[in-house]
Amino acid sequence: MDYELIIRGGTVVTAQDMSKADVAIAGGRVVAVGAINGAAREQIDAAGQLVMPGGVDTHVHLDQPAPGGEMCDTFRTGTASAAAGGTTTVVSFSWQEQGQSLAAVTADYHQRARQSIVDYSFHLTITDATPTVLEQELPGLVEEGSRSIKIFMTYDGVRLDDSSVLRVLAAARRNKALVCVHAEHHELISWMSEQLVTAGFTAPKYHAWGKPIVAEREAVSRIIALAEALDVPIQIFHVSGAEPAEEIARAQARGLKVWAETCPQYLTLTANDLDRPGFEGAKFVFGPPARTTADQEALWDYIRRGVIEVVSSDHSPSKYDDPKGKKLAGENAPFNKIPNGIPGLAARLPLLFTEGVSKGRIDPPTFVRLVSTNPAKMFGLHPRKGAIAPNSDADIVIWDPKKEVTLTNALMYHGGDYTPYEGYRAIGYPSRVLVRGVTVFDGAGVVGRPGHGRYLPRQPYSMITPRGRFPTPFNPVDRKLV
Ligand code: URP
Ligand code: ZN
Ligand code: ZN
Numbered sequence: 001m002d003y004e005l006i007i008r009g010g011t012v013v014t015a016q017d018m019s020k021a022d023v024a025i026a027g028g029r030v031v032a033v034g035a036i037n038g039a040a041r042e043q044i045d046a047a048g049q050l051v052m053p054g055g056v057d058t059h060v061h062l063d064q065p066a067p068g069g070e071m072c073d074t075f076r077t078g079t080a081s082a083a084a085g086g087t088t089t090v091v092s093f094s095w096q097e098q099g100q101s102l103a104a105v106t107a108d109y110h111q112r113a114r115q116s117i118v119d120y121s122f123h124l125t126i127t128d129a130t131p132t133v134l135e136q137e138l139p140g141l142v143e144e145g146s147r148s149i150k151i152f153m154t155y156d157g158v159r160l161d162d163s164s165v166l167r168v169l170a171a172a173r174r175n176k177a178l179v180c181v182h183a184e185h186h187e188l189i190s191w192m193s194e195q196l197v198t199a200g201f202t203a204p205k206y207h208a209w210g211k212p213i214v215a216e217r218e219a220v221s222r223i224i225a226l227a228e229a230l231d232v233p234i235q236i237f238h239v240s241g242a243e244p245a246e247e248i249a250r251a252q253a254r255g256l257k258v259w260a261e262t263c264p265q266y267l268t269l270t271a272n273d274l275d276r277p278g279f280e281g282a283k284f285v286f287g288p289p290a291r292t293t294a295d296q297e298a299l300w301d302y303i304r305r306g307v308i309e310v311v312s313s314d315h316s317p318s319k320y321d322d323p324k325g326k327k328l329a330g331e332n333a334p335f336n337k338i339p340n341g342i343p344g345l346a347a348r349l350p351l352l353f354t355e356g357v358s359k360g361r362i363d364p365p366t367f368v369r370l371v372s373t374n375p376a377k378m379f380g381l382h383p384r385k386g387a388i389a390p391n392s393d394a395d396i397v398i399w400d401p402k403k404e405v406t407l408t409n410a411l412m413y414h415g416g417d418y419t420p421y422e423g424y425r426a427i428g429y430p431s432r433v434l435v436r437g438v439t440v441f442d443g444a445g446v447v448g449r450p451g452h453g454r455y456l457p458r459q460p461y462s463m464i465t466p467r468g469r470f471p472t473p474f475n476p477v478d479r480k481l482v
Contacts, residue, residue, distance in 0.1 A: 001039055001040060001041050002024070002026075002038030002039050002040065003024040003025060003026050003031065003032075003036075003038055003039070003040040003041070004025055004026050004027070004040060004041050004042065004437060005024070005025040005026075005040055005041065005042045005043070005044065005394075005434075005437055006022055006023070006024050006025070006036055006038070006040040006042075006043050006044070007022060007023040007025075007043075007044045007046050007051055007396065007398065008022045008036075008043055008044065008045055008046060008047075009022065009045060009046055009047040010022075010023075010046025010047065010048075010049045010050065010051035010398065011049070011050050011051065012033060012050075012051045012052075012388055013050050013051065013052045013364045013365060013367075013368050014053070014365065014368060014373075014387065014388060014389075015365055015368050015369045015372075015373035015374075015386075015387075016365055017365055018050075018364055018365060021033050021034050021035070021051075022034065022035060022036040023036075023051060023388060023394075023396065024036045024038065024040065025394040025434075025437045026437075027437075028393060028394055028436035028437045028438070029390075029391055029392065029393060029394055029436070029437070030388055030389060030390055030391065030392050030393075030394050031390055031391075032390060033388060033389065033390065044398065044432065046398050048400070048402075049398050049399060049400055049401075049431060050364060050398075050399040050400075050401055051388065051396060051397075051398055051399070052086075052364075052367075052368050052372065052388070052396070052397050052399055053368060053372045053373065053376075053385070053386050053387055053388050053392070053395060053396065053397075054086060054087065054088025054089065054118075054372065054385075054395035054396055054397050054433060054434070054435065055082075055085070055086045055087035055088060055089075055348065055349050055371045055372055055397065056087070056088070056089045056090075056091075056371070056372050056373075056375040056376045056379075056381060056385050056386050057082060057087045057089070057090050057091070057312050057313050057315070057345060057348060057371075057375070058090075058091040058261070058310065058312050058375040058378065058379050059091070059180075059237060059238070059261060059263070059312035059313060059314045059315075060078065060082070060090040060091065060092045060093075060312070060313060060314075060315045060345060061073075061092065061093055061095075061314075061315060061316040061317075061341065062074065062075050062078040062079075062090070062092045062093075062112075062113075062315075063075055063078070063092075063109075063112045064093060064095045065095060065097060066318060066324075066339055066341075067157065067339075068324075068328055068339075069318055069324040069325060069328045069339050070318065070319075070322075070324035070325065071316070071317060071318060071341075072317050072318055072319045072322075072325065072414075072415040072416045072417075073315070073317050073343070073414055073415045073416070074112070074115060074415065075092070075112055075113045075114070075115045075116045075120070075453075076115035076116070076117070076450045077413070077414055077415035078090070078092075078315065078317075078345060078414065078415070079115075079116045079117040079118045079120070079448075079450075079453055080117055080413045080414070080446045080448070081315070081343070081345040081346040081412055081413045081414035082117070082118050082345045082346070083117050083118055083413075083433050083435070083440040083441045083446050083448050084346045084411065084412065084413040084430075084433075084441050084445075084446050085345055085346030085347060085348055085349050085350065085412075085430065086349040086350075086397035086399065086430040086433050086441075087118065087313075087345060087346075087348065087349065087371075088118050088119065088385075088395035088396075088397070088433065088434070088435045088440070089118060089119045089120065089121075089376070089381065089385050089395065089456065090116075090118060090119075090120050090121075090345070091120070091121045091122065091123055091148070091375075091379055092109070092113070092120055092121075092122060092123070093109075093122065093123050093124075093125045093150060094106040094109040094122045094123070094124050094125065094141075094146060095109075095125040095127075096124070096125055096126055096127050096128060096133070097127060097128075097157075098127060098128045098157060099128060100128065101132075101133075101137065102124060102126065102133045102137045102138065102141060103137040103140070103141060106122065106124065106141055106146060109122060110455065113453070113455065114451060115450040115451060116450070116451070116452070116453030117435070117440055117446070117448035117449065117450055117451075117452055117453050118435050118440065118448070118452075118453045119385070119393075119395070119435060119436075119453050119454050119455075119456050120453050120454075120455060120456065121145065121146070121379070121381070121455065121456040121457070121458055122146045123146065123148045123149065123150045123180060124138070124141055124142075124146050124148070124149050124150065124177075125149075125150040125151075125152075126138075126149055126150070126151055126160070126168055127152070127157070127158045127159075127160070129160055129164040129167050129168050129171075134167060134168065134171040135171070138171055138175055138177075139174075139175050142175040142176065142177045143175075144457060145455070145456070145457025145458050145459075146177075146457075146458070147176070147177050147178065147379070147380055147458040147459070147460070147461075147464075148177055148178040148179070148180055148379060148458075149168060149171075149172050149177050149178070149179050149180065150179075150180045150181075150182070150237075151165060151168055151179060151180070151181055151182070152181075152182040153165070153181065153182060153183050153184060153185070153186060153219045153222075153223065154182065154184040154185070154186040154189055154215075154219070154287070155182075155186070155287075155340075159186050162222075162226065165223070165226055166226060166230065169226060169227060169230045169232045169234075170230055170232075170476075170477045172232055173230060173231065173232045173466055173477045174477060174478075176460045176464065176465075177464070178233055178234070178235060178378070178379070178464045179227070179232060179233070179234045179235075180234070180235045180236075180237050181223050181234055181235070181236055181237060182237050182238070182287075183216060183219035183220045183222075183223050183236055183237075183244070184211060184215050184216050184219050184287060184288055185214075185215040185216075185218045185219045185222075188212075188214075188215045188218070189210060189211050189215050192209070192210050192211075192212065192215075193210035193211075193335070193336040196209055196210055196335075197334045197335075197336060202332075202333075202334035202335060203275075203281065203335065204274045204275075204276075204279065204280075204281030204282050204284070204285060204335050204338060205271070205274040205275040205281055205335075206274075206335045207274055207281075207285050207289055207335040207336070207338070208271035208274055208289040208290070208291075210335060210336060211287055211288055211289050213240065213241050213242075213243050213244070213288075213291060213295075214243070215288075216239075216240060216241075216243070216244045216288045217243040217244050217246075217247060220236055220239075220244040220247045220248065221247045223236070224247060224248070224251045224256065224258055227256070227258065228251070228254075228256055228471070229470070229471055229476070230470075230476060230477055231466045231467055231468065231469060231470050231475075231477070232466060233257035233258075233259075233463070233464045233465075233466065234257070234258055234259070235258075235259040235260065235261060235310070235378060236248060236258065236259070236260050236261065237261050237312075237314070238261060238262065238263050238266070238288060238312075238314050239260045239261065239262045239266070239299070239302075239308060240262070240266045240288040240289065240290065240291050240295065241266065241291040241292070241295030241298060241299065242294070242295050242298035242299075242302075245260065245262075245298065245299060245302040245307060245308060248260045248302075248307055248308075249302065249305070249307045252307060255467070256467075257463075257464070257466070257467060259309060259310070259378060260302070260307060260308040260309070260310070261308065261310040261311070261312050262299050262302075262303070262308050262310075262311055263311060263312055263313060263314045263344065263348075264311065264313065264344060264347065264348055264351040264352055264355075265286065265290055265314070265342060265344060265420065266290055266291065266295070266296065266299055267296050267299055267300070267311075267351070267352070267355055268296075268351055268355060268421070268424070269284060269290040269420065270290050270291065270292055270293060270296070271289055271290055271291060271292065273290060273420070274289070274290075274335075278331075279326075279327070279331045279332075282320065282326040282327070282338045283320050283326065283342070283418055283420050284342065284420055285326070285335065285338045285339070285340055285341075285342075286314070286316065286340050286341050286342045287340045300356075300361050300362075303362065303366075303370065304361075304362065304366075309369065309370065309374040309378070310370065310374050310375045310378055311348070311352050311370045311371055312348070312375065313344035313345050313347075313348040314341075314342075314344065315342075315343055315344045315345040315414075316340070316341025316342065316343075317341065317342065317343035317414060317415065317416045318339045318341060318416070319415075319416055319417045319418070320416075320417055320418045321417055321418075322417065325339065325417075326338055326339060342420050343412060343414050343416045343418075343419060343420075344420075344421075345412075345414065346411065346412040346413060346414065347407060347412065347419060347421045347424075348371065349371055349397070349399075349430065350405065350407065350426035350428060350429055350430075351421065351424070351426065352367060352370065352371060353367055353399070353401075353426070353427075353428035354424075354425075354426045354427045354428055356370075357401070357428060358401070358427040358428055364401075372385075372386045373386040373387065374386075377463060378463065379458060380458035380459060380460075380461040380463075380464075381456060381458065384456075385456070393435075393436050394434055394436055394437040395434065395435055395436065396433070396434045397430050397432075397433050397434075398430065398431050398432040398433070398434075399428060399429070399430055399431065400428065400429055400430075400431045401427075401428045402427070402428070403427075403428065403429040403431070404425060404426065404427050404429075405425075405426045405429045406423060406424070406425055406426075407419060407421045407422065407423065407424045407425075407426055408422060408423075409422060413445075413446050430443070431443040435448065435452060435453070436454075438452060440452065468482070469482075470482060
């Protein structure tokens with residue numbers, strides 16, 4: 001046999017273009033793309049289907065602590081959900097809690113992730129930026145492949161104040177790591193929420209009032225300024241609407257290495273979803289909150305302009321009908337006591353394809369860039385991931401662009417008891433998903449083996465090389481003249 005597998009007769013979609021081609025696979029890698037004559041142990045007829053690089057989801061919370069509650073996906077269930085939705089690589093979090101050693105936590109996450117069905121890597125979440133963590137632990141952890149750091153500007157017990165943010169930015173620059181930021185103004189949100197609750201506005205819908213877009217815009221603008229002062233590349237996570245996106249566009253126009261991610265929830269849900277009957281709105285509590293339909297259209301514009309170049313899920317699941325989930329503080333809990341976060345791994349590609357390609361907002365190569373190639377490039381995984389080309393991993397989603405599927409919780413294959421997208425009519429759905437040439441979703445169910453997923457260490461890459469420009473001739477990170 002010449003090959004292990006040939007995918008025949010499909011339309012191969014890459015980040016640049018699309019054309020009819022066969023794809024040959026051997027040893028878990030793509031070995032040829034084009035008109036292929038050889039024989040293979042298995043052939044897949046992909047006529048009428050799109051053949052795309054598997055999704056790369058660079059914002060996924062799995063098996064993490066949730067204050068007082070429980071995150072309902074392990075690496076096994078979470079990556080089953082990934083496979084079911086066409087995602088073949090996830091970047092999850094090694095999540096430090098106050099007082100913990102980041103090195104010990106990361107070693108523990110490596111153990112937990114051994115049950116993964118798809119390939120994975122880690123961001124390092126720093127919540128306690130001690131000298132030991134930044135000077136003694138971080139260099140080794142980045143060197144061994146966790147080449148991105150996540151920081152929060154809000155949430156009690158997790159957020160960093162501005163002086164800690166500066167120290168993390170400096171450490172990231174020294175160690176050649178990308179910093180990813182949850183940007184919302186903490187004090188404004190706390191104060192606003194307190195006023196709302198005191199005034200009796202406690203229902204889930206007031207979550208959006210407690211976290212107004214100005215809180216996000218201010219924090220985005222502040223972190224951009226701090227990163228500019230220290231010359232550190234950053235990615236802003238989950239941009240929710242026009243105002244923060246505008247700040248990012250301005251920074252990019254100044255030549256700064258500031259990148260942006262949005263998520264399907266900001267393109268499909270609005271603050272009105274928080275106003276569903278009874279406590280149902282809790283299913284839509286996440287931060288920053290979903291905004292307005294005008295914000296959705298603005299985000300599409302920023303996507304088309306290339307200002308926002310990544311669409312991740314921010315999969316952050318807790319159960320709805322569960323005292324360790326959304327009902328942690330009871331069914332009448334004020335909005336600010338409801339755990340933040342929603343599931344979204346399996347729904348990411350179907351939602352973006354439907355809203356983007358099927359509704360004519362973007363073309364298939366743009367879709368591939370948003371969900372696969374750009375995140376792979378942004379996090380140092382390309383061209384091994386995010387490409388269908390000789391020598392790239394044979395991570396492939398065979399996609400039926402016409403298939404109509406009504407999303408249900410059962411189709412999410414996750415550990416949760418709900419999907420915020422229940423009843424959503426998707427047009428375009430995966431029919432088969434391969435990770436390194438092995439089928440993990442066959443169109444009828446998840447067939448991948450827990451443990452098939454491999455850890456992806458990430459080396460330094462040019463995209464996150466600092467610019468070498470500071471506001472003055474002084475380089476404050478290395479304490480020397482430029
Ligand atoms: O509400 C959200 N997004 N929860 C997940 C954690 C985060 O903020 O990214
Ligand atoms: Zn966040
Ligand atoms: Zn998140």
